[in-house]
Amino acid sequence: MVQPYKHEPLTDFTVEANRKAFEEALTKVEAELGKDYPLIIGGERVTTDEKIVSINPANKTEVIGRVSKANKELAEKAMKVADEAFKWWSKTKPEARADILFRAAAIVRRRKHEFSALMVKEAGKPWKEADADTAEAIDFMEYYARQMLKLKDGIPVESRPGETNRFFYIPLGVGVVISPWNFPFAIMAGTTVASLVTGNTVLLKPASATPVVAYKFAEVLEEAGLPAGVLNYIPGSGSEVGDYLVDHPRTRFISFTGSRDVGIRIYERAAKVHPGQIWLKRVIAEMGGKDAIVVDKEADLELAAQSIVASAFGFSGQKCSACSRAIVVEDVYDQVLNRVVELTKQLKVGDPAEQSTFMGPVIDQSAYNKIMEYIEIGKQEGRLMTGGEGDDSKGFFIQPTVIADVDPNARIMQEEIFGPVVAFAKAKDFDHALEIANNTEYGLTGAVISRNRANLEKAREEFHVGNLYFNRGCTGAIVGYQPFGGFNMSGTDSKAGGPDYLILHMQAKTVSEMF
Numbered sequence: 001m002v003q004p005y006k007h008e009p010l011t012d013f014t015v016e017a018n019r020k021a022f023e024e025a026l027t028k029v030e031a032e033l034g035k036d037y038p039l040i041i042g043g044e045r046v047t048t049d050e051k052i053v054s055i056n057p058a059n060k061t062e063v064i065g066r067v068s069k070a071n072k073e074l075a076e077k078a079m080k081v082a083d084e085a086f087k088w089w090s091k092t093k094p095e096a097r098a099d100i101l102f103r104a105a106a107i108v109r110r111r112k113h114e115f116s117a118l119m120v121k122e123a124g125k126p127w128k129e130a131d132a133d134t135a136e137a138i139d140f141m142e143y144y145a146r147q148m149l150k151l152k153d154g155i156p157v158e159s160r161p162g163e164t165n166r167f168f169y170i171p172l173g174v175g176v177v178i179s180p181w182n183f184p185f186a187i188m189a190g191t192t193v194a195s196l197v198t199g200n201t202v203l204l205k206p207a208s209a210t211p212v213v214a215y216k217f218a219e220v221l222e223e224a225g226l227p228a229g230v231l232n233y234i235p236g237s238g239s240e241v242g243d244y245l246v247d248h249p250r251t252r253f254i255s256f257t258g259s260r261d262v263g264i265r266i267y268e269r270a271a272k273v274h275p276g277q278i279w280l281k282r283v284i285a286e287m288g289g290k291d292a293i294v295v296d297k298e299a300d301l302e303l304a305a306q307s308i309v310a311s312a313f314g315f316s317g318q319k320c321s322a323c324s325r326a327i328v329v330e331d332v333y334d335q336v337l338n339r340v341v342e343l344t345k346q347l348k349v350g351d352p353a354e355q356s357t358f359m360g361p362v363i364d365q366s367a368y369n370k371i372m373e374y375i376e377i378g379k380q381e382g383r384l385m386t387g388g389e390g391d392d393s394k395g396f397f398i399q400p401t402v403i404a405d406v407d408p409n410a411r412i413m414q415e416e417i418f419g420p421v422v423a424f425a426k427a428k429d430f431d432h433a434l435e436i437a438n439n440t441e442y443g444l445t446g447a448v449i450s451r452n453r454a455n456l457e458k459a460r461e462e463f464h465v466g467n468l469y470f471n472r473g474c475t476g477a478i479v480g481y482q483p484f485g486g487f488n489m490s491g492t493d494s495k496a497g498g499p500d501y502l503i504l505h506m507q508a509k510t511v512s513e514m515f
């Protein structure tokens with residue numbers, strides 16, 4: 001009997017034993033740095049001459065691993081293997097597939113700190129952020145396994161005398177899973193296992209900045225009993241391997257998480273029917289955000305400031321859910337702004353391997369350059385209150401930055417920066433604040449800090465985001481509790497970690513029998 005789902009608790013690092021265990025995990029990970037990792041195609045380890053070199057963004061000279069890089073030929077080989085494996089994997093019992101996820105979750109739980117420590121090194125995540133990422137990966141496995149058990153017999157439909165009708169779900173085919181670096185474990189694992197547990201086979205192309213954690217996860221699934229060929233691990237260039245697989249006539253669906261521009265490219269390319277293709281590809285896309293926290297005049301202003309700071313600067317603002325806009329009603333604007341500046345100045349920026357670090361580096365040189373350019377734009381568009389400086393001599397460090405008095409149509413109020421930068425805009429009243437909040441092409445997360453019930457109810461109706469939070473920050477959705485995903489240019493309106501997510505990976509079949 002399966003226990004009811006409960007999310008994985010986060011680690012309390014004030015407990016000495018937990019702190020020590022995490023330090024030991026860091027030491028273990030450090031001892032393994034610089035190793036070579038092959039591709040996995042049909043269970044076979046394939047080594048290529050060309051490598052993706054994964055580095056520590058906090059220390060550019062530290063190599064996390066050298067990972068073999070797939071090209072079109074190897075992607076084609078992996079496609080053939082996955083296509084063949086689909087024939088029998090799609091017929092395995094849903095219970096057996098769910099059991100693999102339960103076992104994999106148990107394996108990861110036992111090695112929890114090791115995975116988190118690897119993300120400290122490979123993604124520059126501070127301890128707490130890495131711990132939350134691993135917990136979320138466990139949650140996805142536990143939750144989707146249970147969801148599959150609920151869906152396995154389909155949903156009852158009506159029948160008439162002399163007729164029996166059945167309605168149930170069958171898998172789609174080969175899925176291409178393309179994941180981002182910012183939740184290198186949770187999102188990579190969640191999108192992979194959702195595809196697998198529903199009976200599909202998978203070609204996993206992880207982000208090039210974080211391929212090692214994905215390799216370790218592929219190993220866990222093997223250990224949990226996933227047969228060879230069902231999951232194929234093929235890191236490679238997005239434009240080479242990504243385009244090739246998106247265009248491939250045997251690709252049945254694409255599960256993509258990443259930026260708006262790449263998402264649009266995939267959506268467009270997937271729509272084209274290629275010779276030999278006998279279906280319309282499905283695209284599940286989770287894209288960017290330009291998320292806002294709205295502060296009402298009747299509000300707990302300390303809560304507002306704390307929520308803005310945590311949501312704007314957690315993991316250096318590199319979350320699609322990050323608060324990059326603070327929209328504050330004019331009556332309390334100065335108070336909230338000043339308190340946010342005060343709290344921001346207290347944040348410790350540094351090596352994420354140190355427990356006391358709140359904010360580590362940004363992911364790489366191109367992210368660093370892009371964010372610093374946005375800070376320059378922000379200085380023209382508003383008033384720099386704190387931060388604004390960067391240092392890429394050792395790692396890619398940028399100070400948490402607050403820019404005040406920004407026009408709602410300014411670039412830093414419209415474009416996703418994906419770094420530790422928050423813009424403040426002043427609203428005349430609550431209605432105006434909601435109008436500003438909705439004034440972007442995205443619609444991912446948002447929060448409202450208010451004690452006014454009528455205003456909260458208005459926001460419930462009118463704040464057009466996939467994840468709306470009241471009296472808390474706008475990051476940190478929990479699998480099964482706050483299904484996650486946005487509207488408009490934030491994606492295809494799907495909800496990861498929600499009750500209808502697995503259905504996106506299947507097709508419904510109706511069988512009607514007369515007797």
Ligand SMILES: NC(=O)c1ccc[n+]([C@@H]2O[C@H](COP(=O)([O-])OP(=O)(O)OC[C@H]3O[C@@H](n4cnc5c(N)ncnc54)[C@H](O)[C@@H]3O)[C@@H](O)[C@H]2O)c1
Nearest residue numbers: 179180181206207238239242243258259262286287288320
């Ligand atoms: N909505 C969500 O749930 C969610 C979650 C996490 C991240 N994101 C978004 O992801 C972005 C940050 O992640 P990123 O920098 O890794 O995004 P990205 O779009 O640069 O890359 C995402 C993935 O797409 C691959 N890719 C690149 N070009 C491709 C192509 N032509 N064809 C196929 N694949 C290709 C990359 O190699 C990577 O694996 C941000 O915009 C963030 O908001 C969204």
Ligand SMILES: N[C@@H](CCC=O)C(=O)O
Nearest residue numbers: 319320321475476477484
């Ligand atoms: N699900 C995460 C964000 C994922 C995107 O980066 C959150 O809710 O903060």
